[in-house]
Amino acid sequence: xxxxxxxxxxxxxxxxxxxxxxxxxxxxxxxxxxxxxxxxxxxxxxxxxxxxxxxxxxxxxxxxxxxxxxxxxxxxxxxxxxxxxxxxxxxxxxxxxxxxxxxxxxxxxxxxxxxxxxxxxxxxxxxxxxxxxxxxxxxxxxxxxxxx
Numbered sequence: 001x002x003x004x005x006x007x008x009x010x011x012x013x014x015x016x017x018x019x020x021x022x023x024x025x026x027x028x029x030x031x032x033x034x035x036x037x038x039x040x041x042x043x044x045x046x047x048x049x050x051x052x053x054x055x056x057x058x059x060x061x062x063x064x065x066x067x068x069x070x071x072x073x074x075x076x077x078x079x080x081x082x083x084x085x086x087x088x089x090x091x092x093x094x095x096x097x098x099x100x101x102x103x104x105x106x107x108x109x110x111x112x113x114x115x116x117x118x119x120x121x122x123x124x125x126x127x128x129x130x131x132x133x134x135x136x137x138x139x140x141x142x143x144x145x146x147x148x
Contacts, residue, residue, distance in 0.1 A: 004064060011058050012040075012065035018118045022061035040064040041071075053077065059084060060121035093120075098130060098139040105131045 003016035014024030014036050024036035041054045044066035048054060052071040056063055059081070063069075072080075084092070093101070105116060117127035129135040 006065075009058070010065060011060050011063040011068065013060070013119060014062045014064050018062055020123075022117065022121055022123060024062040024064055036064050037061075037069055040066050041069045045069070055080065056121075062118055062121055093130070093136065095136070095139045098136045101127075102131055102139075 003014055005013045005015055007013060016036070017025055019025045019035075025034050026036060026039075027034070035054075037056065038048065038054050041048060049071050052073060054069050055072045055077050056068055057070060057080075058065075058068045060068075101116060101120065104111060105113070111119075112124075113127040113131055114124040116131070117124045120127070122130075126135070
């Protein structure tokens, strides 16, 4: 998979296209699956059990590392999410992560909110709210984005 960036935390970020919901995707005709995390699970671990979905233990929707992928039911997914993030958010960031994301947003090559969202497994709207300070307002702001 040449469209994968391996991260220090063990995630394998898909750098190809992503669906509007943040999941890595390809044309279904290419691999028989449209979501790359499902293909990765099948390719590395075998068939997905009947009636089950593939869950991310890392909560990063575009992660395709088979070690981070487990089968389960929708209720398991919701339970996991609430255990990790009691406020119900799909992904919670530490203040340090927010600072890093905002610094990346305001530095060359000036990635868009959509690009940053894909990297971090959240929607472009959620990323826009994070980079603008509408969310995580308690985290001190970073420099404003300047285009050169």
